[in-house]
Amino acid sequence: MAAAANNDALLKVENLQVEFRTRRGTALVLNGVDFEVKPGETLCVVGESGCGKSMTALALLRLIPSPPGRIRAGRVLFRGEDLVQASEARMGEVRGNRISMIFQEPMTSLNPVYTVGDQIGESLRVHAGLDRRAARERAIEMLRQVGIPAPERRVDDHPHKMSGGMRQRVMIAMALACRPDILIADEPTTALDVTVQAQIFDLLRELQRERGTAIVLITHDMGAVAEMADRVMVMYAGRVIEQGTTEQVLGAPLHPYTQGLIACLPELGSSRDGTRHDLNEIRGVVPSIWELGSGCAFRERCPYAMPRCARDVPPMQGHDGHGAACWLVPETTARGTLQGAVA
Numbered sequence: 001m002a003a004a005a006n007n008d009a010l011l012k013v014e015n016l017q018v019e020f021r022t023r024r025g026t027a028l029v030l031n032g033v034d035f036e037v038k039p040g041e042t043l044c045v046v047g048e049s050g051c052g053k054s055m056t057a058l059a060l061l062r063l064i065p066s067p068p069g070r071i072r073a074g075r076v077l078f079r080g081e082d083l084v085q086a087s088e089a090r091m092g093e094v095r096g097n098r099i100s101m102i103f104q105e106p107m108t109s110l111n112p113v114y115t116v117g118d119q120i121g122e123s124l125r126v127h128a129g130l131d132r133r134a135a136r137e138r139a140i141e142m143l144r145q146v147g148i149p150a151p152e153r154r155v156d157d158h159p160h161k162m163s164g165g166m167r168q169r170v171m172i173a174m175a176l177a178c179r180p181d182i183l184i185a186d187e188p189t190t191a192l193d194v195t196v197q198a199q200i201f202d203l204l205r206e207l208q209r210e211r212g213t214a215i216v217l218i219t220h221d222m223g224a225v226a227e228m229a230d231r232v233m234v235m236y237a238g239r240v241i242e243q244g245t246t247e248q249v250l251g252a253p254l255h256p257y258t259q260g261l262i263a264c265l266p267e268l269g270s271s272r273d274g275t276r277h278d279l280n281e282i283r284g285v286v287p288s289i290w291e292l293g294s295g296c297a298f299r300e301r302c303p304y305a306m307p308r309c310a311r312d313v314p315p316m317q318g319h320d321g322h323g324a325a326c327w328l329v330p331e332t333t334a335r336g337t338l339q340g341a342v343a
């Protein structure tokens with residue numbers, strides 16, 4: 001986990017709503033997403049495929065395919081500036097410079113035609129105003145920092161000459177070249193074997209310690225969460241359904257969905273008092289965005305569902321910065337609502 005972060009939010013997301021308009025109708029794929037990221041911390045965003053994790057990341061940088069998608073409502077406050085209202089020119093300055101992103105499969109993001117040095121150097125030329133020679137020198141330095149051997153030689157390689165792990169390191173070098181305030185990493189190790197995964201996480205932690213970069217790590221892997229996160233945000237069907245510190249969420253999960261995710265992992269499947277959570281695996285699948293209807297989106301899969309769950313959407317409730325959107329939570333915590341404790 002990262003060193004302690006200070007308390008001022010670097011990024012504050014408020015009531016973010018994203019809709020997609022299709023022939024079938026309008027679907028709300030993000031529905032009232034609220035969270036914040038503090039300098040130097042790692043926030044892990046978890047959930048199964050289709051829960052809205054990647055859509056949230058794309059929305060932060062205004063990279064949603066439009067049409068058919070668009071941000072319907074909400075604010076994305078980066079150092080107090082609302083990026084939802086920013087001009088395209090301003091977004092060009094923010095992307096890759098102040099907020100960078102790395103993706104699951106680096107080959108889809110790296111251009112096969114250019115050398116890795118050219119690609120790392122490009123953002124330095126565009127954003128930092130370096131000339132070609134200085135950009136190349138910095139690219140070599142970045143390759144060295146991300147642990148690529150013989151960087152003076154590898155800087156002239158094309159991406160296809162590198163292994164998957166090396167390409168992901170190049171992506172990290174590109175993303176961090178301009179010293180961004182926030183790095184968004186969307187499943188950065190899913191395509192890599194376990195040993196390389198561990199190396200990439202070590203690298204991210206080390207670079208974060210050196211540079212104070214905040215990391216938003218999107219993952220479906222609760223093991224990665226345990227290893228990397230300071231705070232955790234769990235998403236389900238386009239909503240945030242639980243938030244808290246890593247200790248709170250992994251040690252005493254409030255939402256039945258989070259309990260199910262944790263119970264799927266043998267080493268995390270017991271709470272601190274040694275009792276196992278009730279779900280050994282989560283039955284069923286995430287419902288289609290077209291089938292949500294009213295009430296709690298998890299109700300078809302939830303062993304505790306009650307009549308109210310089909311009728312009303314549960315609000316986020318809890319205390320001490322730890323909350324969940326579940327009608328059981330007030331009974332569990334009985335200590336008031338979050339009211340801003342969770343952004």
Ligand code: SF4
Nearest residue numbers: 296299302309326327
């Ligand atoms: Fe289960 Fe109801 Fe809580 Fe939803 S609100 S998670 S259905 S108990």
